[in-house]
Amino acid sequence: MPQEYRLILKHADEPGYTPDIECYLRHGGYESLRKALALAPRELPDGKRMSAQEQIRDEVLKSGLRGRGGAGFSCGLKWSFVDRRSGKPIYLICNADESEPGTFKDRQIIHKDPHQLIEGMVISCFANDVKLAYIYIRGEMPEGAKLLNKAIKEARARNFLGPNILGSGYSLEIHVHRGAGAYICGEETGLIESLEGKRAYPRIKPPYFPAVLGLYQCPTIVNNVETLAAVKHIVAMGSGEYAKLGTPNNTGTRILSLSGHVKRPGYFEVEVGKVTMGELIFHENFGGGMRDGRKLKAIIPGGSSSKVFKAGETFKLKRKGPDGQMAAVDVGILDLPYDFDSLQQAGSMSGSGAIIVMDDSTDIVEALANVSEFYAHESCGQCTPCREGALWMSKALHRMTHGHGRKADADYLLHIAQNIQGRTICAFGEACAWPVLSFVKKFKDEFESRGAADEARHGSIQGATGHPTAASPGLPVI
């Protein structure tokens, strides 16, 4: 029977579990940190010595932990890119700017178990020789910032933070920095700019890879809240045990945020890949099915920027057959295992783990207009394609949802979106283009019939001065 596997959120929802340090310590808190700090250098068969830090980094790499923020990049590999010979300090930043629409997982950790994050951070910082770390928390989460500050104070009072942690000789400070309400601050280089006190304009890569030229032009690690919390468990249980959770290349647990037209929306921690999309939506342990009398229409699988799935879709996935050979297998949308690789092979992504379910009451044009408006509002405006294209798409969709659509608008939207993806400084280009590309491609009939109906009512509009709202005052409408 598909069910939750609670590792990170093990205690979070237990009655009487509080975010203070006493409660955390009663539940075995900071034991993993003690273990990490007490690690002795290990002699390797070839005579080399592996320091405690190298052992932890190796454990994280072997655990297969993939970033829980959106891109799903190997955490251990990310750490291995850090320039450790530059002579400059190495910084670690916890990305707590959880803003992807549909996502509400990091706040569960921050609100209910902040010390778990602190512990994961201290271990990660120790493993990477970081002396100063930051938690960049979304501006709209003031309660979370308060809780984290309190947790840091408590941890410092007990010497889990600050100078000479637990007598190990290792010192670390963590500061909480609140954002001011911009989605783009979740993009790691935009976040770094913001943390430096500047406008959160993402940086060009090359040359500004955070692992080499990050915060204050120093090597920097940026990890998601959930990723850092997972590090604590990898140290606690060992990479081997951790990797047994989930499925190969998609190890461990993930907290999924399920929202939309299901009976039981909420967050669920599962072993990655052990639960299918259908189970997440319909099983009583998860979404509990569609609202009464309604049918599934569409699923946004990984936050609003991921490409939408249409009910009834099937995908060709590469699967290892019984003979050990890779073969293409037809998999229906509901049988799709919820993991990084399967969703990518199906043409979308698991992103931030936010599943938005839409039933047949949904007006797909209205839904896309809503998503698009968000991205038009949040585009930082640094680079041309996204700055101009995001608002362009939103305006077109606004026009369509206000009775002035055109049959040609479907292709018009595809054309705009095609010119954004892959041409921008950061992944926001994809984030604003992908919903449009996928919604329009998969529900093209709805866009076209709506446009056609408007044209039948108003006649078609042509050219820049043709649209009633586009004409300059005083100029004749052609």
Next chain:
Amino acid sequence: MSTPTTAELKPAPPPVETIRIKVDGRELDVPKTMPDWQGKPQPTTMLQACAMAGLEVPHYCYHPKLPIAGNCRMCLIEFGTPMMGPDRKPVLNEDGSPKIARSVLPYEPDAARGAIACATPISPGMELYPSSAATKQMREAVLESLLINHPLDCPICDQAGECKLQEYSVEHGQATSRFVETKVHKPKQVDLGPRIMLDDERCVLCTRCIRFTRDVAGDDALGIVNRGSYNSIAAYPGRQFDNNYSLNTVDLCPVGALTSKDFRFQMRVWFLKETKSLCATCGTGCNITAGAREEKLLRFEPRQNDAVNGPWMCDHGRLNYKWVQREDRLSTVISTRTGSGTWTGVLAEVAEVLRNAPKGSVAMVLSARQTNEELYLLNKLAVLCGAITDSIAREGQGDALLVSPDKNPNSNGVRLTGVAYTEMGIQIPKIAAGIRNGQIKTLVVFGEDVTRHGLEGDVLSRLDHLIVSDVLPNETTQRAHFLLPGCAHIEKRGTFVNVKGRLQKFMKAVEPKGDARPEWEFLGELLQLLGRPENFKSLEGLFNQMAKDTPAFAGLEWSRIGDLGVNVKL
């Protein structure tokens, strides 16, 4: 042909490490590193490599003298890299050539992935496709995006004719736009500072102005406010954008967003006659392009010379042209002795005075605003008359970027031609004493109001003969017995030597008014009247003779100075 001066001779540069790449199918060896905006060697970029192949990659935000921003996306180009096998060795085609993997979007392998040429370094074996269909499509798309919210007000825009949005639209854009929505409206006629007006609707948000004032001028005055398509350039709240380099942002602005309050609405740029000249406001000698129409000066713009001013100049120098066409400019040649008002008549009288002057009775005060050629002729005249000569130092405030504390454009010319020695003005008290005690009876003044520099009116009134050449009236010119109206440097040709020893030439942009003539012309005639051979018919001949006679200029010829000048030994 003479040989270049020793200062120009450099040891052969060490061999340059190169990378072999292909640009549009053509093989090319490009240096592994090239100078970045500060001149530091950095890995060569795709844009620099294409330039070496003779192909301009269109760009808005990139500027060779500013840090890279990478925001306009106009320089996106398709590229390919040698394919690597699992053994990390290059995969080969059947003919043995390396197989190239074209850059594609990881999630859409049919679509090309462009790289911004301004910031992406080249690597061995890389192939660049700046002319491919995919590259062209990327450019079209960026231009379409830049134009959807642009007001398209070219007919009333000052930038028209020198606008990169216009130029690239013609060269790389599409004839039509699909845009049918309402345009974004933004602030217009934003008063950024005393010299700059901003139209936010025309702005393409390339941030050149922001980077210039922050990273070059050292005044972090500009930034972006609002978000997304509503982004607008603005000065820091409560602050004026008023540093002495602000007008460079008008040059940098690739579109008509930033305009000069001085030049806006004055003239369509294609009507301007452009002349290579110099700024004469201080000793730096920034290279300029003077824009004029029908003998009216309309603007100065910096002309790039990396040995002097780079692509910049200060606002003060840029706007220091209006006096040239002042109504009260001296434009009449006159002798108060005879009332003669012709050059032949007045020069004959002056020659008579100088011919009859006993040795030791003539002094000359010659401005460091005169050209080398004029100073050379004046020095000949001084030798002929046995005259004592000096010049006037002009000290002021300098800055760390371009402005020199020496406010004369040709102090070194004064020294190198022998008019004055290292310290200017030390002879002035001696001249004043000579006039007072009656030993000096004739004073020749070129380009200075000596009443403000130690030879006051009561001193001048003791002279028998005061021969003055200048361009604007002052107390000295009012007291002159012989007034020879001269030219502003922008009205004539000549050379200056800047504070660092750079000899630079300048051309004539506009005609002088009335009787005013280039000083070298009438000085030649005067010398001829005095029996000397130095009446040159051309400035070229004069310069070449001066170079032969002046040790510091040995070996130079007018035709070999070039637009950017040469270094001379100080």
